[in-house]
Amino acid sequence: MNVRALRWLLVPLVVVPLVLLLLHGFGRDPQAIPSRLIGKPMPEFRLVTLDGRTVTSAELRGKPVLLNFWASWCIPACVDEHAVMLEAARSYGSAVQIVGVLYQDTPDGARTFGARYGEPSWPTLLDPDGRLALDFGVTGPPESYFVDARGIVRYKQFGPLTAAVVSDQLGRLLGAAGGRGS
């Protein structure tokens, strides 16, 4: 082989590994750190809702829970998933417990949001010092946790909920509760 032609190898030798390496970087979200809570009990809390009731983590046991961290300023992601959640609340009814947690937002903001995009049928917890968000390791809204009937965290959704994620995860949790799954 012509030695001088070998210099052309330089180009793919530099380009191909670099591009492959960077290509590998796609599809992974550096912020999507797997939650350490998966398989562990949900952090305990005692918080006040938007309409002044008190909700504790203990009283959520017995039903699968969808815990959704959101904010009225998280647009459009929280608006998109709000529609998904309204639909889920309708179709699952009392079989599951949906709980919203207001993240870095004011109660007024949450009320305006509800009036605009549809009043939620589920309670919205106020987390004024962000303690619950910290316990869950929330990095930014929206972020949701699926908790089974025994209070064990089973799945973390990073970013907005979609109808597919909700039906998969709640279906799994309800199946397990009915004794058919796992």
Add this chain to the structure above:
Amino acid sequence: MLPELGHAAIVVGLALSAYATIAFVLGARRGDRAVLASARRAIYASFGLAALAAVTMVVLLLTHDFSVLYVARNNATTTPPFFSVISLWAALEGSILFWTLLLTGWASLVIWRHRAGHVALLPWAGATLAAISAFFFAVMTWPGNPFTRVTPVATEGPGPNALLQNHPFMGLHPPLLYLGYTGLAVPFAFGIAALITRRTDEEWLGIVRRWTLLPWIFLTLGITAGAWWSYAVLGWGGYWAWDPVENAALLPWLTATAFIHSSMVAERRGSLRIWTSALVIATFCLTLLGTFLTRSGVIASVHSFTQSSIGPWFLAAIAVALTGSLGLLVWRLPALVGSERPAAPVSRESAFLLNNVLFLGITFAVLFGTLYPLAVEALSGDTVSVGAPWFDRVNAPLFLLLLFLMGVGPALPWGAASWRSVRDRLGLPIVAGVAGVVAGLAIGMRDAAPLATIGLALFVVAILGDELLRGTSSRARTRGEPAPAAAWRLATRNRRRYGGYLVHAGICVMAVAISVSATQGQDATATLRPGQNMRVAGYTLTYQRLVQEPLRDDPQVIETRAEVGISGRQTGSLATALRSYPSSSTPIATPSVQTSLGEDLYVTLLSYDPATSTVTLHALVNPLVVWIWLGGGVVGIGAIFAIWPDRRRATAPAPAPVPVASAGATPPRREPIPETAAPSVRAEEA
């Protein structure tokens, strides 16, 4: 209406840059002046359109038009006007728009400046710049449209990124950095033009000399301002963390600096031409890589923008730019090898070559450390991180060697050096360096790194001072001028040389300040109730009270601050705070920095308990930090001095000199006689 106008401007901008690319190529091949003139006008127009789009976005931000997604995500009705304006570069899409504005600005300026000359090179350089602009316009036309609408329209937004809002420096650091990044496309474009036209002689190097130094100044100041911002805002007491995105800015700076040095040799001696071409390609590709790393979501860092679909576009751009330019270089390699002139082993050329090797060594080390976690994850699935200690350990010796070369280089003549002249030059500076080390030991310094840095810095400064003195006394003697006038005239007649020396002196100041502040600092942490004291390095801090209130100019932001009295080498009081922004899950620190020439007292509020008013404070005493910023300023002044247009030479027949772009007001030939035959050199060679 306005958002559609903005996006229309971008689409037309894309069409015009694409047209300019083709027209430059066709015009160059056919030698058609009319086509080339229309290509130039298309470039100017694309700049106008980018400006129109940017102004549109600023208006949308100022009027809080939440029907535009970018505004809804990065603005609030309470955002102060200043932060609304600088939100132009707060997030992904806006920053690409701003980037395009600067890039087309550079392209227009350089093409306008050289419109009458360089008939062979300019069209190809113009085509390269137009193609790069077209890429950025295309990104904004499709995946990264900054004017995307959103329905339903929100009534309030989260406001800009909290870190962006926290310090007015964010109005300065990104634009400087972006000016540097985008400006480095100009030398790349001329490098490509030189390779395509086989004119890899000194012509293109003469053109890009100032077009490289100018963005280099912006990049240097941008990196320094970023370090300063990090120090003043992030609250961890340091200024450089080897964060992937800091590295992304440093990488092109390293290769651009190497390019500036090797291009001097290539222009003057005809050596290092391959190096020089490779360096200009590497510099541009590294700016693309930096953009990719911050905008693709590949690497997590404080600087990362949100994940987006533009990543693949940038990856494709890197692949095309790297393949195309490396391929071109390899294609032209035989001609370049043939034109190389060998360098003598002990000469200024070989010092420059060694300088280049060191700069490339540092570049590889930093690039390796930055991409290593990604590579490990790709190959084994493990998550690793490369920490600052690794970067420090690997790079410190290389930087020290560079410092040494910075002194030796100017003391060596071009061509071959005789050992006698070298010995003659280095004797006194070595004594100065040793004296510095001894003085450091005497005041109790025991770490090797700062001692070596001090010794080498004094060695370099002594050589530079000696150069200036020799030149001045020679000029004063032969011309009968008083010494200060002789020194000033000597420097202003040889701007490149003495400006470069001033840059080196500034680097020496920075090097000493960095190594001393990194190793000789002291700190303490304490949890205090009101009235209690803590001590650190001779200071007594008395915690007085905790105050919690909304910021006056943005009531969405709640500030909690601890008021502290200080006594010691500085006295008075300070307030250190944490601010809660609605858009940030964690409070943002607002550390208090009490600066003096000798040291900074740096106090951060780590945590507080509003019920008992107890606070946890972290106090650091960082020696010499202010000299990093001052040294950065000296570097900037030195570089500006070096590129300042020379009035004597401007009288030579040059195409229409203009004040702004006076960078090109010199004939594109090599450096005139006065520098190569500077008095000190002449004295030595006699």
